Amino acid sequence: MDAIDPLPAWSALAALDDEALPLLDVALLIARDEYPDLEPRRYVLQVQGHASHLRNVLDRESHPALKMRAINQYLFEEVGYAGNHDEYYDPRNSYLNEVFERRLGNPISLALVQMAVAREVGLPLDGVSFPGHFLVRLPVDDGVLVMDPFNRGRPLDVDELRQRARAHLGGDVPDDDALSQILYPASNRAILVRVLRNLHGVYQERGDWDRATRSADRVLSLVPDNPEALRDRGIGYLELGHVAGAREDLGRYLLRHPRADDARDIRLRLIETGQRTARLH
Structure with a gap:
């Protein structure tokens, strides 16, 4: 789990190796731009609370896929996290504090919650910068379990993944090698940049140039x-x-x-x- 407080300084992020870049902390740092009184401890404790609730349940499951199913059932059915289908471009969907509070988010913010909780209980859940909607993946047996956090963590089979990718590849269906590359785990830096790019797109579309420019500036803090x-x-x-x-x-x-x-x-x-x-x- 990332440090509770203080959050890192923007000026320090470019020099950090990707492995040292604290994903949850920087996601909350992005939110603090919009919510300056944000207290990161509140949301780190929520992740720890979710994990604590799950540990007894997960102890009864031996296979990683079954553990992941239990995590998804708890987060999306019991706690009520959900994709905001009605107001997909609401900027609150990208701010992690709002996602924790409202239980609504977009694919990447819900993935951040899912990843934080899974990692807290020892499951190596990674993000996938899939074309279109962000996904998550978990190593299982000799392959990976790929899930859609925007739709309650629903598992996706190879055929559906090919068709989803096809829509963003000019109609070409990716072969096994191409699909494997698309499903490669996203780095922490790439995930955070995608959050900021989403915010930039929303604010630019609204003509909110102060916030759009701020979002672009924050990307440059991560990747100069x-x-x-x-x-x-x-x-x-x-x-x-x-x-x-x-x-x-x-x-x-x-x-x-x-x-x-x-x-x-x-x-x-x-x-x-x-x-x-x-x-x-």
Whole structure:
């Protein structure tokens, strides 16, 4: 279990190896941006409470798949965690404190709860950055059990996984090797970046440029060279009128990715911004 308090500083995260990056702590750190009075201890204790309740039940099961079924039954049926199908793009679905409080979330936030509880009781549950919806996986026997946290931890067979991936691969059905690569465990850093990218997308769509820019900036705290975040923070700066910051970020983005699909549009925006600035003087 991650440390209860204090949460790590954003400035320290880029230098940490992925294994040293505390997943639950940083997920709560993301939430603290929006909820500055958040007390991480409250939610760490909730994870420990869930695990404590489960231990007696799990002691009666020998196989990891049966233990995982018991965890899912408890979290999704007894406690009531659920995917927020009605308001999928509500930003509260991405903030872990809100997920614990409301028992509602999106695929990746529910996976974070599922993973935290499973790991607390000794099951090595990992996240999977599957195209579309985030999934989780558990090693069993000679393979892996893949589950959908957004739909009460439902197990997914190989055929369904192929069809789900196909929709995001231009209609191509992945073969065994390709599917194995897609199902590779996501790193802690990749999971946290995906949480922040989800938030950026929600806030950008709403035109909430303060929060969209903050989300991109936090990605850069985790991965300083992330090209999409550099571009997105620069565009956010433009929308907020921070021209110098926008020029720096977007200039760096174009220098490193001169042939990006959106490079021409970004160059035009920078030119237009320069012309407007010149007229103001």
